Amino acid sequence: MQTMTDIPRATRERIISAASKLFYSEGIRAVSVDAVAEKAGLTKRTLYYHFRSKDDLVAAYLGARDQPNLSLFRRWFEEADGGLPAKVRAIFNRLARNASHPKWKGCGFLRTSAELANLxxxxxxxxxxxxxxxxxxxxxxxxxxxxxxTAAPLARQILLLLDGSFAVVQLHRDPTYMETAGEAAFSLVGAAMKAGPKSGQRKR
Amino acid sequence: MQTMTDIPRATRERIISAASKLFYSEGIRAVSVDAVAEKAGLTKRTLYYHFRSKDDLVAAYLGARDQPNLSLFRRWFEEADGGLPAKVRAIFNRLARNASHPKWKGCGFLRTSAELANLxxxxxxxxxxxxxxxxxxxxxxxxxxxxxxTAAPLARQILLLLDGSFAVVQLHRDPTYMETAGEAAFSLVGAAMKAGPKSGQRKR
DNA sequence: GCATGTATACTAACCAGTGAATATACTCAA
DNA sequence: TTGAGTATATTCACTGGTTAGTATACATGC
Structure with a gap:
């Protein structure tokens, strides 16, 4: 069973791909279902065969970004040289490079939740x-x-700096804020390590 | 000149007040001009007499929030006890109290700019x-x-924590993130003062 | 009679979602 | 092998509702 059935799967993913580009760059309510269908090269009625509603489509758009996004951050962290503070800072610096691209529009998760805050x-x-x-x-x-x-509060603080830089850079279109956030993260991680590292673990 | 002309001014402000409540709690594109007019107790046509377009109305909504918002932060800072780090942290703690109110929906400036990121x-x-x-x-x-x-980068770092907590708390509906951000701000300001305060200025 | 302000009633476009028909491809019996 | 039947996939054409913005007329006070 299900030998050739991944051809329709391709259609579904083509729709998600079109939706991603449009929702991310234009916003949710600014993009009509017709626009997504046209971008995907099919009819709105076909889109509604694969997705129950626009809300489902929006959820699929974000769902498709979940794992890739997390993997990217992990990869940036692992590829960076230096100690823990430097590796955390590297995430911010890599992100700053991304943010200077004209198509960059902040964090899709945060922007979507801001737009749908009333639901x-x-x-x-x-x-x-x-x-x-x-x-x-x-x-x-x-x-x-x-x-x-102090791993738990430290993690929250880094998250706050990251999401803060998403918001601020999206507003000012100035990626240097992300580097500033990276420096703050570097300081906070460094201070937390000085305060209470079990002083093993210092690999390499 | 302009003796009784503040009666229409009142109408204009009534419109802005209605727009503020709706735009802030529901979002920009989710609120129609008709809805704002109805909330203000007048006709859409009258609204369009006072505002050229919906975009103008949105701008007026944010413009009316500019100074009051800044004053509030300044007041929270001034009213707080303790040194500079504690006074900065107090802003976050006061904000956390506000954020626990069910009507709180994050920062209107950030949410609007996120929704209109394509314009x-x-x-x-x-x-x-x-x-x-x-x-x-x-x-x-x-x-x-x-x-x-290091006043300039420190100010940016505090801003990043503040806007980060707006975004995160709006998403998770958990004001304790704001207190965590306040602790991070406390640390960063404290470290900056230890590093390079001209060690005068310690009033009171 | 003329400025300002308000209301009624309208347009033209857009939008999420659907009904009904059609095309394709796979299954299974003869 | 073939042909009828069936599930999957796609399209056209439509509906009912909403939206930003406007043409026109009416009121009110100077």
């Missing part, structure tokens, strides 16, 4: 909440592995 | 940019007066 139970918002929670959990685990005793 | 020249976005710049400038001046040598 608290919206499925897309749940996905955004889960995404940010996963990122925070990864940070906390990373800090714990490094022996930082 | 870079929009007048409302310009107002949002100016607002955040004013706040940053006030922070920097405050730090400079206290003799902090």
């Amino acid at each position: 608290p139970g919206h499925p897309a918002i749940k996905i955004g909440v889960a995404h940010k929670k996963k990122f925070e959990a990864w940070l906390r685990a990373t800090f714990e592995e490094a022996g930082v005793t | 870079p020249g929009h007048p409302a976005i310009k107002i949002g940019v100016a607002h955040k710049k004013k706040f940053e400038a006030w922070l920097r001046a405050t730090f400079e007066e206290a003799g902090v040598t």
Whole structure:
């Protein structure tokens, strides 16, 4: 069973791809379902065969960004040289480079949840909440592995700086704010390590 | 001249008041001009007599929030006890109390600019940019007066934490993130003062 | 009679979602 | 192998409702 059935799967993903580009660059309510269908090269009625509603489509758009986004941050962290503070700072610096691209429009999760703030139970918002929670959990685990005793609040502080830089850079279109946030993160992680690292774990 | 002309002014402000409530709680594109007119107790046509377009109305909504918002932050800072780090932290703690109110929906400037991110020249976005710049400038001046040598980057870092907490708390509906941001701000300001305060200025 | 302000009633476009028909491809019995 | 039947996938054409903005007329006070 299901031998050739991944051809329709391709259609579904083509729709999500078109929706991603439009929703991310224009916003949710600014993009009509017709516009998504046209961008995907098919009819609105076909789109409604694959998705129950526009809300479902929005949720699929964010759902498709969840894992790739987290992987990217993890990869940036792992590829960076230096100690823990420098590796955290590297995430901000890599992000600053991305943010200077004209198509960059901030964090899709935050922008969507800001636009749909009047619909608290919206499925897309749940996905955004889960995404940010996963990122925070990864940070906390990373800090714990490094022996930082204040891993939980430190992870929150880094998250706050990251999401703050998303918001501020999206507003001012000035990626240097992201580097400033990276320096603040560097300071906070460094201070937390001085205060209470189990002083093992200093690999390499 | 202009003796009784403040009666129409009252109408204009009634419209802005209605627009503020609706735009802030529901979002820009989610609120129709008819809805604003109805909330203000008059006709859409009358509204269009006082405002050229919906975009103008949105700009007026944010423009009316600019000074009061800044004054509030300044007042919170001035009313707080303790040294500079504690006074900065107090802003976050006061904000956390506000954020626990069910009507709280984050920062109107940030949410509007997120929703209108596809319209870079929009007048409302310009107002949002100016607002955040004013706040940053006030922070920097405050730090400079206290003799902090790294006043400029420190002001940016505090701004990043503040806007980060707006975004995160609006997403998770958990004001404790704001207190965490306040602790981070406390640390950063404290570290900056230890590094380079001209060690005068310690009033009171 | 002339400025300002307010209301009624309208337009032209747009939008989320659907009904009904059609095309394609896979299954299974003869 | 073939042909009828069935589930999957797609399209055209439509509906009912909403939206930003306007043409026109009416009121009110100077």
